[in-house]
Amino acid sequence: MVKFSIEKKTLLGRLGKIESWGPVEVNHHTPSCMTYLRAGHIPHLTWDVAENQLKLEQTPIYQMTLPSLVTNAKIIEKFGKGAAKFCGMPGKNAIHLTPFDPLGKLPGGYNDSKSIAVWTANGKVSLDVKTWRSIVNSFGCSSFESLVDYDTPKDAGQKKLVKAVDRTKTFHEQLFLQDEKVSGERVVALGGGFSKYHRRKCAVDVGLAENTAAYTVEFHEFTEGKETDEKEMKELLEETFSPLPPTKLRCISGPFNPKTVLFLVQQGIDFFDSTFPIKLAEEGHAFCLADDYPTSSKYEVVDFNNQKFADDFTTPFEGCACYTCTKYTKGYLQHLLNTRELLASILLVIHNMTEYDRMFKLIRKSLENSEGL
Template identity: 30%
Template sequence: MLQEAELSIDDGAQESKNMKFAIKTFCKSGRARVGLLQLTTLGNKEIIEIETPALLLTTRKGLPAFIPPDHLPFLPSPDSRLLHFSPMHFMECPDLKTISKIGGVHRLLGLQGYGFVAVPRDSILSLPECNSSNKNGASFETPCGRFLVKPLEYMKMISSMKPDLWVSLADEVHASVTVKRNKVSVDRTITWLDTCISLKPRDGVLFGSIVGGCNVEERTRCAQEVAKRNVSGYYIGGFGLGDSIDERSTYLHAVTDSLPKEKPRQVCGLGLPEEVLQGIAAGIDLFDSTYIYHLTLEGFALIFPLNNDKCTQDPQLCPMASDYTKINLKATVYRKDTSRIVEGCTCYTCQNHTKAYINHLLNVHEMLAQILLEIHNTHHYLSFFRLIREAITEGKFEEFRQKFIQNRRGHLLAASPITFELESPVR
């Protein structure tokens, strides 16, 4: 339970009854923090307690792309019990009346004990298309085509799907837009937030969206305006849309400086380990990332050391198949490799299968390959978040961050240039 000395949310809103958040530890030299998120799921009123910083598992229509429901229990719990989805995934079918009649996404998917977080945008199936957005609504590119979603339509989706936590509609723009267009996006996002607040359902927790592109003043203005509203947390959008990782810290700090410390912050668009560490250093609590999805899709498995020690260059790791942070299990070097992906890893995949078997599955295009890979990659990345929380608690976050980035940079530089040709954009 939350201790009296901790900061907690109690703004008198109905939705705060379904969520409590408390800061357990602040980093002594920085903004990184460890918190505890208590979420009462609307599926069965079960309380999920998750320590932050935490990862929301990316899904397609509510489920991880390659992990069926009966395999979800193989993931670390409760760390894996927050699922991110976009309502836009359901634009084609089933219709909203059917979802509402069934009882929302929890009962539709049979996952009453999981927390569902609804965000309009993701980086797989629902991409913001700012050139087609207008004052009436936000435009999204989906596999079913381009859709203009108005605030009223969006709220009908939320009311029907009944997510535990949901983000207000935002006009997210690319980093290359003009100053005028960026300002308009902030104005629209604030207006739409007010509409979402006025139409919000009785249950569910609302996070207010913050945008502002690559402009410190607009980011600050949007954050200050959203902080005045009756919301339980904040969604920081507009990243991963052409912005530079070198300049991102400035924008993140501008936002978090303008937000109350006692409420949780979620960000979209930061997926690589370095980007996650960058966000945590700015005081971000929740991350939704497609990093695991893209790794799995391309046949990669995470192998970077979880003790943050320098990775020794295993002679069995072929430079063409590995950069010492991940390995390409499609490579022929693993055809007869009977070892586990990571020795000592406790995930289902490493406990039961070898690199040779997954290599075989990948090369015969058997979907079980992606299932086993996503289980391992998710388990490994959740363990990475656990180590981050431990480092913050011990007052060693900056040391952990710098050492991790330095080691990873060294591994990438040591890898053969051929590796990068094989990897496509996955880093």
């Protein structure tokens, strides 16, 4: 089971604690985030580097994404020891399996009544319920998500929205057929696009199912780089969660910046992922929170591709104690990016993930000091 308890409710969000994730005991306080994996690794880091140089505040709960592994699904099944061992992950870890990559593309027009389109580096893979069930069982992760029809853009008509919710409900029912075994804890994916009515309908149709361990909200249209309306986001989340048990863990996936994270925490979201720091690192960018975060939601993004840093021998971010900021300079980062050295991504991932982790620590501290409801 996912053993989660809410320790405090405030106007600024909820403080919680995860004590177990499937069979793995953890001591993980929320708000927080899963550690995003691609091909069973933190992008650009070896496990040795991650364990020795990435000093995270809490024991990670990992987010394993299917698109980078789907072509190896049959091999992993034949391997018989699960995806974590196949990928060489060290130790016994809490791992959540998602059918989509939050940093991948999700173009519309490819889902149908029998399958969801999953996009890999080599193109589209149609994922039906039977195949997803087989993958869930052979990958052997602590938890997994149910399938959701995500093809609900802002201009989606009534017919498309109805189809999307009906498909999500059908996928859910087919996944948990009475005679079928499905290994791992169930995290129910909730969709419905930009329609408050269909968000609520999806929550009622699939969210109230038995044995639901947690919820994840399909919100890819609201992630970094896309226009977002906080009022609209708030209303959609209210409609999603109002019919559901308030004590269950609430998750959301995607590269959300520190301002949006703070807003989503205020709406009751407990658990995010670490795709935002990875996205920035892969663009040659690094970020730093304002000194008064989260009193303000401000943060700075620095583009180390910029030639102006070529002769800058100061630390990337003053006061940051991460490996990157204590060992290297702005000029060196610019040089690495300019010469396309792999070390550039490694150093930027280490800094960005350290800062993202610190962000959640600051949010939790702020909630601890806030007046409870």
